Amino acid sequence: MGSRLYVSVLWHMHQPCYKDLRQGRYILPWVRLHGIKSYYDMGKIVAEVQGAKANFNFVPSLLVQLLDYAGGEGRDLYLEYTEKDPSEMTYGEKLFLLQNFFHANFDNLIRPYPRYLQLWEKRDGYDSWEHKLARFNHQDIMDLQVWFNLAWFGYLPKTRDPELKELILKGENYTAGDKEVIINKQRQIIRELIPLYQQLQAEGVVELSTTPFYHPILPLLCDTCVARESQSDVPLPAQRFAFPEDADRQIREAIEFHQEIFGTRPAGMWPSEGAVSRAALELMATNGISWTASDEEILGRTLYQQGFCDWDSREWLYQPYQLELSDGSLNIFFRDHHISDLIGFVYHRWHTNDAIGDLIHRLRQLKGHLPDGRSHLVSIILDGENAWEHYHNNGYDFLTGIYRALVDHPELELVTFSEYLARFGTHQTLRTIFPGSWIGANFATWIGQKPKNRAWEYLARARNDLVRLSRQQPASTEDQELAWRSMLMAEGSDWFWWFGDTHSSALDAEFDELFRRHLINVYRSFNWEPPAFLERPVAETGAIDLVNEPVGYIWPVIDGRETSSDEWLAAGSLDLTKGSVTMQRANYLFERLWFGFNDTYLFIRLDGAGCQWLKGAEPDLRESYGEEPRIIFQVVHDNSYLIEVCAQPGKLEQSARMKVELRRQTDGAAEHVTTIKQFGLEQVLELAIPLSDLGLVGPRRFALAVIIANERGELEKWPAGAPLWINLPGLNTTSESRFSAGGRPQYE
Incomplete structure (x- = not known):
């Protein structure tokens, strides 16, 4: 039993809800683009390595959007502007392309393609957008439309699909027919995604798990005051948000939808951002979830509260626990934070063989420090799509190599979480759980700063108004459902991620607007004028400059x-x-x-x-x-x-x-x-x-x-x-403004 060290990898697949339900259009293209890139490659890679196993966690709201695109109903602004003939585009539409069609990893998705790089250099500089656009002719715009979409394909479509290979070799002077080929290929690949993972599940290669439907931070849905349990001094929103019934609905609907799509009820549920609290886990257990997971820092703080003191032995991390709850129990795995971060943030800078060798060395070294006589499991859990744009070949070489190395190693064995529980069960119990997430063992990424708290106040106001309007204002069943669906979307974690100064991107304003648009749709579903505050950005100063x-x-x-x-x-x-x-x-x-x-x-x-x-x-x-x-x-x-x-x-x-x-x-x-x-x-x-x-x-x-x-x-x-x-600037163009020349240090 103790002769091998077991390894379980979970890839978390998630994108927020980019669809405006009332307009029926997607605002941002990332579901479509990640669909043709990492979601496709990762399923194919694990299928090609005989003996490999993995856990894939699909958020239901992502699956809904993939189904939309697969059926041809998914339309986003970027796709619409891709399809337009450059000669018929307005100034504003062309400007949109220049500002948005370079949203791709520079080193791996722009630099390798000479024409895409040339277009990037043509757009670059500190001059006005008007001057930039003047440098682009119709063919430049056409080539930009093609390259933005072509570059985002995963490694396997780019290297194995004859038509895509031919388009990459062509390089420039693309036509409307070339765009049509690319758009059709995107839809074809997205149509293959769910059947691919269904087949892998049926073959026992992967275990598929789920997340609460719209990726909310469950503990904060249950009660925003829980943030004070992990950070006693964190500022809280002026209006408390406490709707455990919404958390329960997000869990219940996720389980039902997962079963509808994949044909089996999920045994496991990855909580959004690894965020846990006792109240949230009680709801999971009540809904029949067998296992969940979080971060090692959550476990460390939990054990500390229970009086644990044997920190020298890392055995405490490399085993699942059974959490005792008021009505039953729940199995919990805790990820190795450092190894997960090495894959997510570090190894892409290394030579592939060095990275693979380092990971195997770490696992072997770890096994040598763990006692014999009992099974041990290393849980590696991270985002399933975001890391690979930083890797050469979209991570193909690294992932293929690491799966093969793990399969071939006599002391290591890949398993799924449910497989491990079926073979070995749990040996340790927890009486409680420290509330927090996989980021800092707290909730500071989503609550505490003024813009984040303001968003929670908007959410609480809209949630209370939704109940009131449902009782007072007549609306069709369809409109009522749209209102509730919009509310649940706004409860997702992603909006709070971007508010404040913890994260920023070139699309901060779009995320801000989309959050408010979901709340506006709550009111408009009842033909009710939305509150004026929803017309103002949540962020005080708009996008934050890096x-x-x-x-x-x-x-x-x-x-x-x-x-x-x-x-x-x-x-x-x-x-x-x-x-x-x-x-x-x-x-x-x-x-x-x-x-x-x-x-x-x-x-x-x-x-x-x-x-x-x-x-x-x-x-x-x-x-x-x-x-x-x-x-x-x-x-x-x-x-x-x-x-x-x-x-x-x-x-x-x-x-x-x-x-x-x-x-x-x-x-x-x-x-x-x-x-x-x-x-x-x-x-x-x-x-x-x-x-x-x-x-x-x-x-x-x-x-x-x-x-x-x-x-x-x-x-x-x-x-x-x-x-x-x-x-x-040129020499002696000092622009010294507030500085005097006296007392300057000498550098010789």
């Missing part, structure tokens, strides 16, 4: 400290915690990148816990991220330069502990230019690099990126998508 551009010259003291409050005030900055907007990790090595200049130097600063990693001050960081930290700043204009910061944590003196080298990349090699002597590392990392050494003379535009690496390779890279372009 990048702040420099506004003047700076002269910081390069000592690794924030010497004065204004020394970096005129610098530009990039928020590194929002570099990956569709997924969130609990901890970030670095939180902000600062960049600025004067007429002689480029200045760079990094803030965050990673500075302690560089110094070797935190053993936990070295264990998680490696013993040999490297920070690489890449500066690209006519040439490419690498500013490489290498740390030797064992050295005590800063000069011995760090080495900063400037190299120029030529023909695949990197030649030494100079050693940078002006740097500081204490609370922050600060660098001063002569502009002349970087070849930056006169008004120039250059791209800046930061790469975090260790002895095994890359861990992170920012920005995650398109490059960060910086305008360097």
